[in-house]
Amino acid sequence: MFKRYLAQIFASLALIIAMPTLASDDASTPQLAYFTLEPDLTTNFYTKGNKLGYVQVRIDIMVANQTDLPLIEKHQPLIRDAVIEMLGKQTEETIKSLAGREDLRKSLVEGLNAILLPETGKTVIADLLFTKYLYQ
Numbered sequence: 156m157f158k159r160y161l162a163q164i165f166a167s168l169a170l171i172i173a174m175p176t177l178a179s180d181d182a183s184t185p186q187l188a189y190f191t192l193e194p195d196l197t198t199n200f201y202t203k204g205n206k207l208g209y210v211q212v213r214i215d216i217m218v219a220n221q222t223d224l225p226l227i228e229k230h231q232p233l234i235r236d237a238v239i240e241m242l243g244k245q246t247e248e249t250i251k252s253l254a255g256r257e258d259l260r261k262s263l264v265e266g267l268n269a270i271l272l273p274e275t276g277k278t279v280i281a282d283l284l285f286t287k288y289l290y291q
Contacts, residue, residue: 187281188221190228195287198239202247210242210250213287216267216280223279230274237270238263250290260285 192214202208216227227234241263249255264283271279
């Protein structure tokens with residue numbers, strides 16, 4: 156019986172000693188944050204024939220750390236311009252297909268990070284989400 160109580164005391168002490176270490180790991184873990192580009196972005200895209208196609212998107216940018224949100228806000232005009240330019244270069248098949256949309260999302264993340272790297276000195280964008288995606 157004494158051994159059982161002794162084992163419980165040692166287990167409790169080990170947990171008490173380990174708690175500050177566990178707490179500091181949680182505090183140093185970067186917190187994800189989102190930034191919504193507002194208003195929605197609207198641009199034309201290439202279509203077959205004489206019809207004019209357009210796409211309207213709302214984009215949420217995910218950053219790996221909340222401290223990077225001011226960087227995204229500061230460079231919002233640069234981001235908006237780059238997104239409109241990239242969307243305008245897409246074909247009708249890319250805009251209208253789910254696989255094309257996913258490829259577009261990935262290329263936007265890579266392209267925006269490449270554009271922001273000289274401005275910020277680091278990779279800021281962790282991911283990008285289309286929260287609204289309309290095309291005609």
